[in-house]
Amino acid sequence: MKKLKIAIVGGGASGLIAAVVAKKEHTTVDLYEKNQSIGRKILASGNGRCNIFNTSVSINDYYGEDISFASKVLKRLDFNRFREFCLNMGLLLDVKDDGRVYPLSDEAKSVVNVFRAYLDKLNVNILTNTPVLEIEKTDAKFTLFNDDGILGEYDKVLIASGLLAAPQLGASKDGANMALSFGHLLNPVYPALVPLELDGTLFRRMEGVKMKASIALYVDNKKKGEVLGDILFTKYGVSGFAVLDISSQASFYLKSSRKVEISINLLPGIEKQYIGSRLAFAQKNLKEYDILTVLSGMLPLKVAKAVLIKIGIDAKETVSSFNSKSIKQIVNEMFNMRFEVTATHGFKYAEACGGGVKTDDICVNTMESKLAKGLYFAGEVLDIVGARGGFNFAFAFASGYVAASNMALST
Numbered sequence: 233m234k235k236l237k238i239a240i241v242g243g244g245a246s247g248l249i250a251a252v253v254a255k256k257e258h259t260t261v262d263l264y265e266k267n268q269s270i271g272r273k274i275l276a277s278g279n280g281r282c283n284i285f286n287t288s289v290s291i292n293d294y295y296g297e298d299i300s301f302a303s304k305v306l307k308r309l310d311f312n313r314f315r316e317f318c319l320n321m322g323l324l325l326d327v328k329d330d331g332r333v334y335p336l337s338d339e340a341k342s343v344v345n346v347f348r349a350y351l352d353k354l355n356v357n358i359l360t361n362t363p364v365l366e367i368e369k370t371d372a373k374f375t376l377f378n379d380d381g382i383l384g385e386y387d388k389v390l391i392a393s394g395l396l397a398a399p400q401l402g403a404s405k406d407g408a409n410m411a412l413s414f415g416h417l418l419n420p421v422y423p424a425l426v427p428l429e430l431d432g433t434l435f436r437r438m439e440g441v442k443m444k445a446s447i448a449l450y451v452d453n454k455k456k457g458e459v460l461g462d463i464l465f466t467k468y469g470v471s472g473f474a475v476l477d478i479s480s481q482a483s484f485y486l487k488s489s490r491k492v493e494i495s496i497n498l499l500p501g502i503e504k505q506y507i508g509s510r511l512a513f514a515q516k517n518l519k520e521y522d523i524l525t526v527l528s529g530m531l532p533l534k535v536a537k538a539v540l541i542k543i544g545i546d547a548k549e550t551v552s553s554f555n556s557k558s559i560k561q562i563v564n565e566m567f568n569m570r571f572e573v574t575a576t577h578g579f580k581y582a583e584a585c586g587g588g589v590k591t592d593d594i595c596v597n598t599m600e601s602k603l604a605k606g607l608y609f610a611g612e613v614l615d616i617v618g619a620r621g622g623f624n625f626a627f628a629f630a631s632g633y634v635a636a637s638n639m640a641l642s643t
């Protein structure tokens with residue numbers, strides 16, 4: 233029987249799982265990776281721990297033009313099946329209480345090492361330092377090229393080359409460009425899970441402060457969501473888990489030039505009234521204190537200073553000199569410190585890329601292009617982006633798995 237020749241472009245999460253699944257007795261699989269080694273983003277993920285999956289994946293964890301696409305794909309590789317797949321390769325997983333899944337070793341290196349060893353065992357040809365820059369289809373065959381010329385001829389090709397997040401780790405628009413050459417359309421790309429840059433300079437006065445806060449996102453003055461978690465003030469704006477969590481939506485709206493603002497509640501879980509009553513207490517019983525000293529009993533000092541600057545109050549004024557109106561103004565600022573978001577911190581600092589190849593032209597059951605038979609897509613190159621928590625790897629693995637299961641069929 234003639235062997236089916238399969239090419240996979242990209243040795244990231246989606247390409248690696250696809251290479252394992254596509255390799256059968258009747259297939260040869262060439263895995264092309266432009267970097268010197270496979271899985272560089274996996275190694276950098278989860279702060280070197282790789283949050284590889286999540287046990288409770290739902291449609292609400294994704295953004296994209298058609299998120300039902302993600303949910304259909306993810307049904308084909310649920311956590312139990314993924315765990316079994318990993319166990320077969322020798323990779324053990326650890327499920328945390330919140331549903332996040334990590335390698336049992338707690339090291340991202342385990343994931344890449346195990347994939348590498350298993351691909352070697354299966355005799356997948358791994359071609360590192362080999363970017364694919366063009367794909368041509370003639371009759372039923374695909375020819376792959378780069379600047380050095382023809383790389384090979386294949387029956388089926390999977391584009392699993394990711395998109396623009398973290399270019400320093402190999403991200404490129406090559407896959408999207410190759411999709412365009414087959415008539416596919418792209419939705420505009422934007423950085424996701426990314427720090428945000430803010431208007432003005434006030435935030436710089438809080439640089440280095442990390443605290444728990446609740447962050448609400450406003451677009452054209454309409455509230456679009458709120459998250460609770462860490463915020464870190466930086467020299468360009470804000471970072472931290474809560475910021476990353478709200479950033480994909482912020483970035484999506486920034487790309488269409490909407491007015492995007494964040495409102496920071498500096499005292500989440502505490503009643504406004506309670507803070508008002510503590511200020512009233514200070515007015516009565518701690519009359520000699522200046523207002524900054526009073527606020528510094530509630531907030532980090534740099535933040536307390538910034539609150540007062542924002543509303544134009546002299547930090548040295550004694551608390552007894554305030555009237556109820558100005559006390560109310562201070563309390564309001566502590567619960568609703570607003571900043572306009574001017575930009576994201578860019579693709580270099582983004583964990584994921586939103587937008588990408590439109591899913592309309594991809595068959596959800598097979599991941600095959602509806603425009604070019606034998607051409608497949610998986611992972612971040614598609615217009616699907618997940619929330620933090622293992623959801624991006626979950627989609628990359630599930631889509632690579634679905635694509636390769638179909639590619640390996642001999643008909």
Ligand SMILES: Cc1cc2nc3c(=O)[nH]c(=O)nc-3n(C[C@H](O)[C@H](O)[C@H](O)COP(=O)(O)OP(=O)(O)OC[C@H]3O[C@@H](n4cnc5c(N)ncnc54)[C@H](O)[C@@H]3O)c2cc1C
Nearest residue numbers: 242244246266277278283364394402406611612622624625
């Ligand atoms: C710092 C960081 C931390 C992250 N942490 C997590 C996490 O803990 N959990 C989570 O779920 N997600 C995380 N992510 C997101 C996750 O890594 C991606 O969503 C996922 O890797 C996407 O997989 P992919 O296979 O589609 O693309 P990629 O992993 O980007 O793989 C694409 C591969 O294709 C290669 N390539 C590109 N162009 C070409 C070409 N022309 N020819 C050949 N090869 C090419 C690239 O070098 C790359 O190796 C993180 C991302 C970053 C940047």
